[in-house]
Amino acid sequence: MQYIDLSNPTRIDIPKDILDIHKTFDCGQCFRWDSQPPYQWEGVINGKVYYMAQLNSDGADYILTSASMNEWNNILKLYFDIEANYDIDIPKSDYFAIQASKFGKGIRILNQDIWETLISFIISQRNNIPKIKGTIRKLCEAYGDKIEIEHKGSKRSNNFYSFPTANKLAGLESYEISELGLGYRDEYVLNAAREVDSGNLDLEKLKQLGTDELLYNLMQLKGVGPKVANCVALFGFHRLDTFPIDVWIQRIIDTYYNGSIDIKNYKDKPGLIQQYMFYYIKNGLTGGN
DNA sequence: GTCCAGGTGAGTG
DNA sequence: CACTCACATGGA
Numbered sequence: 001m002q003y004i005d006l007s008n009p010t011r012i013d014i015p016k017d018i019l020d021i022h023k024t025f026d027c028g029q030c031f032r033w034d035s036q037p038p039y040q041w042e043g044v045i046n047g048k049v050y051y052m053a054q055l056n057s058d059g060a061d062y063i064l065t066s067a068s069m070n071e072w073n074n075i076l077k078l079y080f081d082i083e084a085n086y087d088i089d090i091p092k093s094d095y096f097a098i099q100a101s102k103f104g105k106g107i108r109i110l111n112q113d114i115w116e117t118l119i120s121f122i123i124s125q126r127n128n129i130p131k132i133k134g135t136i137r138k139l140c141e142a143y144g145d146k147i148e149i150e151h152k153g154s155k156r157s158n159n160f161y162s163f164p165t166a167n168k169l170a171g172l173e174s175y176e177i178s179e180l181g182l183g184y185r186d187e188y189v190l191n192a193a194r195e196v197d198s199g200n201l202d203l204e205k206l207k208q209l210g211t212d213e214l215l216y217n218l219m220q221l222k223g224v225g226p227k228v229a230n231c232v233a234l235f236g237f238h239r240l241d242t243f244p245i246d247v248w249i250q251r252i253i254d255t256y257y258n259g260s261i262d263i264k265n266y267k268d269k270p271g272l273i274q275q276y277m278f279y280y281i282k283n284g285l286t287g288g289n
Numbered sequence: 290g291t292c293c294a295g296g297t298g299a300g301t302g
Numbered sequence: 303c304a305c306t307c308a309c310a311t312g313g314a
Binding site for chain 1: 293294295296297298
Binding site: 126127128130131134135178181182183184185186 | 309
Protein backbone atom coordinates (compact mmCIF):
# COMPACT_ATOMS: atom_id res chain seq x y z
CA MET A 1 0.00 0.00 0.00
CA GLN A 2 1.42 3.33 -1.08
CA TYR A 3 0.48 6.39 0.92
CA ILE A 4 0.21 9.72 -0.92
CA ASP A 5 -0.36 13.02 0.80
CA LEU A 6 -1.38 15.60 -1.79
CA SER A 7 -2.20 18.21 0.84
CA ASN A 8 1.43 18.72 1.60
CA PRO A 9 3.54 18.38 -1.56
CA THR A 10 7.30 18.66 -1.60
CA ARG A 11 8.64 21.80 -3.22
CA ILE A 12 11.76 21.56 -5.34
CA ASP A 13 13.34 24.79 -6.53
CA ILE A 14 14.83 24.10 -9.93
CA PRO A 15 14.97 26.21 -13.11
CA LYS A 16 13.20 25.03 -16.24
CA ASP A 17 16.49 25.34 -18.10
CA ILE A 18 17.75 22.44 -15.99
CA LEU A 19 14.57 20.40 -15.82
CA ASP A 20 11.37 21.02 -17.76
CA ILE A 21 9.02 18.18 -16.91
CA HIS A 22 6.53 19.03 -19.66
CA LYS A 23 9.15 18.78 -22.38
CA THR A 24 10.79 15.79 -20.76
CA PHE A 25 7.58 13.76 -20.49
CA ASP A 26 6.31 14.95 -23.85
CA CYS A 27 9.33 14.42 -26.06
CA GLY A 28 8.68 10.79 -26.94
CA GLN A 29 11.21 9.01 -24.76
CA CYS A 30 8.63 7.70 -22.26
CA PHE A 31 5.07 6.51 -22.67
CA ARG A 32 3.71 6.08 -19.18
CA TRP A 33 3.52 9.67 -17.89
CA ASP A 34 0.11 11.28 -18.30
CA SER A 35 -0.94 14.85 -17.71
CA GLN A 36 -4.01 15.67 -15.68
CA PRO A 37 -4.79 18.70 -13.56
CA PRO A 38 -4.27 19.72 -10.81
CA TYR A 39 -1.10 17.67 -10.66
CA GLN A 40 -0.17 17.93 -14.28
CA TRP A 41 1.82 14.76 -14.47
CA GLU A 42 1.45 11.37 -12.94
CA GLY A 43 3.54 8.30 -13.56
CA VAL A 44 5.17 5.20 -12.17
CA ILE A 45 8.84 4.75 -11.32
CA ASN A 46 10.01 1.40 -10.00
CA GLY A 47 6.48 0.39 -9.15
CA LYS A 48 5.67 3.56 -7.20
CA VAL A 49 3.30 6.35 -8.22
CA TYR A 50 4.49 9.95 -8.38
CA TYR A 51 2.62 13.18 -9.07
CA MET A 52 4.48 16.21 -10.37
CA ALA A 53 3.60 19.77 -11.30
CA GLN A 54 5.89 22.54 -12.50
CA LEU A 55 5.02 26.11 -11.58
CA ASN A 56 6.46 29.59 -11.56
CA SER A 57 6.01 32.49 -9.19
CA ASP A 58 7.90 35.77 -9.16
CA GLY A 59 10.12 34.52 -11.94
CA ALA A 60 11.26 31.44 -10.04
CA ASP A 61 10.52 27.94 -11.32
CA TYR A 62 9.70 25.17 -8.91
CA ILE A 63 8.25 21.69 -8.84
CA LEU A 64 5.58 20.34 -6.56
CA THR A 65 5.58 16.61 -6.12
CA SER A 66 4.01 13.87 -4.05
CA ALA A 67 7.49 12.45 -3.61
CA SER A 68 9.17 13.10 -0.28
CA MET A 69 12.37 15.13 -0.23
CA ASN A 70 14.12 11.88 0.52
CA GLU A 71 12.63 10.26 -2.60
CA TRP A 72 13.57 13.28 -4.65
CA ASN A 73 17.17 13.05 -3.54
CA ASN A 74 17.53 9.30 -3.80
CA ILE A 75 15.24 8.33 -6.68
CA LEU A 76 13.98 11.22 -8.80
CA LYS A 77 17.25 13.09 -9.15
CA LEU A 78 18.77 10.00 -10.67
CA TYR A 79 15.68 9.31 -12.76
CA PHE A 80 15.86 12.83 -14.21
CA ASP A 81 19.63 12.69 -14.62
CA ILE A 82 19.83 15.95 -12.71
CA GLU A 83 23.50 15.73 -11.75
CA ALA A 84 24.71 15.41 -15.35
CA ASN A 85 26.00 18.47 -17.15
CA TYR A 86 24.04 19.02 -20.35
CA ASP A 87 26.04 21.97 -21.62
CA ILE A 88 27.45 21.26 -25.04
CA ASP A 89 29.27 23.34 -27.62
CA ILE A 90 27.73 22.92 -31.02
CA PRO A 91 29.59 24.32 -34.04
CA LYS A 92 28.24 27.75 -35.00
CA SER A 93 27.60 26.50 -38.53
CA ASP A 94 25.19 23.84 -37.26
CA TYR A 95 22.30 26.24 -37.08
CA PHE A 96 19.56 23.63 -36.91
CA ALA A 97 21.08 21.80 -33.94
CA ILE A 98 21.59 25.07 -32.09
CA GLN A 99 17.97 26.10 -32.65
CA ALA A 100 16.73 22.66 -31.62
CA SER A 101 18.87 22.75 -28.47
CA LYS A 102 17.49 26.12 -27.47
CA PHE A 103 13.94 24.98 -28.07
CA GLY A 104 14.42 21.73 -26.17
CA LYS A 105 16.35 23.14 -23.25
CA GLY A 106 15.19 21.50 -20.04
CA ILE A 107 14.67 18.07 -21.59
CA ARG A 108 16.41 15.39 -19.52
CA ILE A 109 17.27 11.92 -20.80
CA LEU A 110 15.51 9.77 -18.22
CA ASN A 111 16.99 6.77 -16.50
CA GLN A 112 14.17 4.38 -17.28
CA ASP A 113 13.73 0.71 -16.61
CA ILE A 114 15.54 -1.27 -19.30
CA TRP A 115 13.01 -4.04 -19.72
CA GLU A 116 10.13 -1.59 -19.97
CA THR A 117 12.06 0.48 -22.49
CA LEU A 118 12.85 -2.56 -24.61
CA ILE A 119 9.23 -3.66 -24.88
CA SER A 120 7.97 -0.11 -25.30
CA PHE A 121 10.21 0.59 -28.28
CA ILE A 122 9.51 -2.76 -29.89
CA ILE A 123 5.87 -1.69 -29.76
CA SER A 124 6.75 1.78 -31.08
CA GLN A 125 7.86 0.67 -34.52
CA ARG A 126 5.62 1.79 -37.39
CA ASN A 127 3.18 3.17 -34.82
CA ASN A 128 2.17 6.61 -33.60
CA ILE A 129 2.77 7.94 -30.12
CA PRO A 130 -0.86 8.12 -28.91
CA LYS A 131 -1.37 4.53 -30.02
CA ILE A 132 1.89 3.42 -28.45
CA LYS A 133 0.78 4.93 -25.16
CA GLY A 134 -2.61 3.29 -25.47
CA THR A 135 -1.30 -0.20 -26.12
CA ILE A 136 1.28 0.04 -23.36
CA ARG A 137 -1.46 1.16 -20.99
CA LYS A 138 -3.57 -1.85 -21.98
CA LEU A 139 -0.58 -4.11 -21.53
CA CYS A 140 0.02 -2.83 -18.00
CA GLU A 141 -3.64 -2.93 -17.02
CA ALA A 142 -3.95 -6.49 -18.24
CA TYR A 143 -0.70 -8.00 -17.00
CA GLY A 144 0.94 -5.58 -14.58
CA ASP A 145 0.21 -5.43 -10.87
CA LYS A 146 -2.26 -2.87 -9.63
CA ILE A 147 -0.57 -0.38 -7.31
CA GLU A 148 -2.69 0.13 -4.23
CA ILE A 149 -2.74 3.75 -3.11
CA GLU A 150 -4.18 5.51 -0.12
CA HIS A 151 -4.67 9.25 -0.61
CA LYS A 152 -4.66 12.01 1.85
CA GLY A 153 -5.90 15.31 0.48
CA SER A 154 -7.72 15.41 -2.87
CA LYS A 155 -8.87 11.98 -3.86
CA ARG A 156 -8.05 10.55 -7.22
CA SER A 157 -9.83 7.85 -9.12
CA ASN A 158 -7.03 6.75 -11.42
CA ASN A 159 -5.63 3.29 -11.22
CA PHE A 160 -1.94 2.67 -11.66
CA TYR A 161 -0.16 -0.48 -12.67
CA SER A 162 3.38 -1.70 -12.72
CA PHE A 163 4.92 -2.73 -16.02
CA PRO A 164 4.43 -6.49 -16.54
CA THR A 165 7.47 -8.66 -15.85
CA ALA A 166 9.18 -10.71 -18.54
CA ASN A 167 8.06 -13.83 -16.70
CA LYS A 168 4.44 -12.74 -16.85
CA LEU A 169 4.53 -11.94 -20.56
CA ALA A 170 6.52 -15.05 -21.42
CA GLY A 171 3.67 -17.19 -20.13
CA LEU A 172 0.96 -15.63 -22.28
CA GLU A 173 -0.93 -17.58 -24.92
CA SER A 174 -0.97 -16.03 -28.37
CA TYR A 175 -4.69 -15.29 -28.17
CA GLU A 176 -4.11 -13.37 -24.94
CA ILE A 177 -1.46 -11.08 -26.37
CA SER A 178 -3.36 -10.58 -29.61
CA GLU A 179 -6.18 -8.93 -27.66
CA LEU A 180 -3.91 -5.99 -26.84
CA GLY A 181 -3.88 -4.61 -30.38
CA LEU A 182 -0.16 -4.97 -30.91
CA GLY A 183 -0.76 -6.24 -34.42
CA TYR A 184 2.16 -8.02 -36.02
CA ARG A 185 4.38 -7.04 -33.05
CA ASP A 186 2.76 -9.81 -30.98
CA GLU A 187 5.49 -12.30 -31.74
CA TYR A 188 8.27 -9.75 -31.19
CA VAL A 189 7.05 -8.96 -27.68
CA LEU A 190 6.47 -12.63 -26.81
CA ASN A 191 9.86 -13.62 -28.14
CA ALA A 192 11.66 -10.85 -26.23
CA ALA A 193 9.83 -11.82 -23.05
CA ARG A 194 10.85 -15.45 -23.44
CA GLU A 195 14.46 -14.62 -24.19
CA VAL A 196 14.70 -12.45 -21.09
CA ASP A 197 12.66 -14.76 -18.86
CA SER A 198 14.73 -17.79 -19.82
CA GLY A 199 17.94 -15.95 -19.03
CA ASN A 200 19.04 -16.37 -22.61
CA LEU A 201 19.23 -12.58 -22.76
CA ASP A 202 20.55 -10.97 -19.56
CA LEU A 203 19.70 -7.28 -19.72
CA GLU A 204 21.69 -6.51 -16.57
CA LYS A 205 24.78 -8.03 -18.09
CA LEU A 206 24.44 -5.93 -21.22
CA LYS A 207 25.19 -2.88 -19.08
CA GLN A 208 28.83 -3.91 -19.07
CA LEU A 209 29.14 -3.84 -22.85
CA GLY A 210 30.37 -0.98 -24.97
CA THR A 211 27.73 0.73 -27.05
CA ASP A 212 28.48 -1.06 -30.32
CA GLU A 213 28.36 -4.46 -28.68
CA LEU A 214 25.23 -3.48 -26.79
CA LEU A 215 23.48 -2.52 -30.03
CA TYR A 216 24.60 -5.74 -31.68
CA ASN A 217 23.25 -7.83 -28.84
CA LEU A 218 19.92 -6.02 -28.80
CA MET A 219 19.54 -6.50 -32.53
CA GLN A 220 19.71 -10.26 -32.11
CA LEU A 221 16.12 -9.98 -30.94
CA LYS A 222 13.39 -10.35 -33.53
CA GLY A 223 11.76 -7.01 -34.17
CA VAL A 224 14.75 -5.04 -32.92
CA GLY A 225 16.58 -3.28 -35.73
CA PRO A 226 18.99 -0.34 -35.63
CA LYS A 227 16.39 2.27 -34.68
CA VAL A 228 14.76 0.37 -31.82
CA ALA A 229 18.17 -0.78 -30.56
CA ASN A 230 19.41 2.80 -30.49
CA CYS A 231 16.31 3.93 -28.61
CA VAL A 232 16.68 1.15 -26.03
CA ALA A 233 20.36 1.99 -25.65
CA LEU A 234 19.62 5.69 -25.24
CA PHE A 235 16.47 5.66 -23.13
CA GLY A 236 17.05 2.40 -21.24
CA PHE A 237 20.81 2.04 -20.97
CA HIS A 238 21.35 5.78 -20.93
CA ARG A 239 23.90 5.69 -23.75
CA LEU A 240 24.02 9.30 -24.85
CA ASP A 241 26.51 8.38 -27.55
CA THR A 242 23.73 6.78 -29.61
CA PHE A 243 21.67 8.57 -32.25
CA PRO A 244 18.38 6.86 -33.16
CA ILE A 245 17.24 7.66 -36.69
CA ASP A 246 13.52 7.40 -37.28
CA VAL A 247 11.43 8.93 -40.05
CA TRP A 248 11.47 12.36 -38.38
CA ILE A 249 15.21 12.48 -37.83
CA GLN A 250 15.76 11.16 -41.35
CA ARG A 251 13.56 13.99 -42.63
CA ILE A 252 15.76 16.45 -40.72
CA ILE A 253 18.94 14.93 -42.12
CA ASP A 254 17.59 15.10 -45.66
CA THR A 255 16.22 18.62 -45.32
CA TYR A 256 18.85 20.38 -43.20
CA TYR A 257 22.01 18.27 -43.54
CA ASN A 258 22.06 17.37 -47.22
CA GLY A 259 21.44 13.72 -46.50
CA SER A 260 24.17 12.99 -43.98
CA ILE A 261 24.93 14.17 -40.47
CA ASP A 262 28.20 14.08 -38.53
CA ILE A 263 27.28 13.22 -34.96
CA LYS A 264 30.87 13.73 -33.83
CA ASN A 265 29.92 17.39 -33.64
CA TYR A 266 27.82 16.49 -30.65
CA LYS A 267 30.75 15.15 -28.65
CA ASP A 268 29.71 12.54 -26.10
CA LYS A 269 26.01 13.49 -26.26
CA PRO A 270 24.55 12.86 -29.74
CA GLY A 271 21.55 11.20 -28.09
CA LEU A 272 20.68 14.38 -26.25
CA ILE A 273 20.88 16.46 -29.45
CA GLN A 274 18.81 13.83 -31.23
CA GLN A 275 16.11 14.27 -28.61
CA TYR A 276 16.22 18.05 -28.92
CA MET A 277 15.79 17.66 -32.68
CA PHE A 278 12.93 15.23 -32.38
CA TYR A 279 11.10 17.52 -29.97
CA TYR A 280 11.85 20.56 -32.10
CA ILE A 281 10.55 19.20 -35.38
CA LYS A 282 7.38 17.89 -33.79
CA ASN A 283 6.58 20.85 -31.55
CA GLY A 284 8.58 23.86 -32.63
CA LEU A 285 9.03 24.21 -36.36
CA THR A 286 5.53 24.31 -37.80
CA GLY A 287 3.52 24.02 -34.67
CA GLY A 288 3.91 20.29 -34.63
CA ASN A 289 1.64 17.56 -35.91
C1' DG B 290 -12.45 4.23 -49.00
C1' DT B 291 -7.02 6.00 -48.42
C1' DC B 292 -3.01 7.37 -45.81
C1' DC B 293 0.14 7.22 -42.05
C1' DA B 294 2.58 6.15 -37.67
C1' DG B 295 9.68 7.08 -33.22
C1' DG B 296 10.78 0.06 -38.61
C1' DT B 297 11.91 -4.61 -39.41
C1' DG B 298 12.58 -9.11 -41.70
C1' DA B 299 12.57 -11.64 -45.69
C1' DG B 300 13.38 -11.91 -50.41
C1' DT B 301 15.69 -10.46 -54.59
C1' DG B 302 19.47 -8.73 -57.73
C1' DC C 303 25.92 -4.46 -50.28
C1' DA C 304 21.18 -1.83 -51.99
C1' DC C 305 16.65 -2.19 -52.99
C1' DT C 306 11.92 -3.60 -52.62
C1' DC C 307 7.73 -5.31 -50.12
C1' DA C 308 4.41 -7.05 -46.63
C1' DC C 309 3.41 -6.50 -42.15
C1' DA C 310 -1.67 -5.53 -37.95
C1' DT C 311 -3.97 -1.88 -35.95
C1' DG C 312 -6.53 2.36 -35.31
C1' DG C 313 -7.13 7.27 -35.94
C1' DA C 314 -7.49 11.23 -39.25
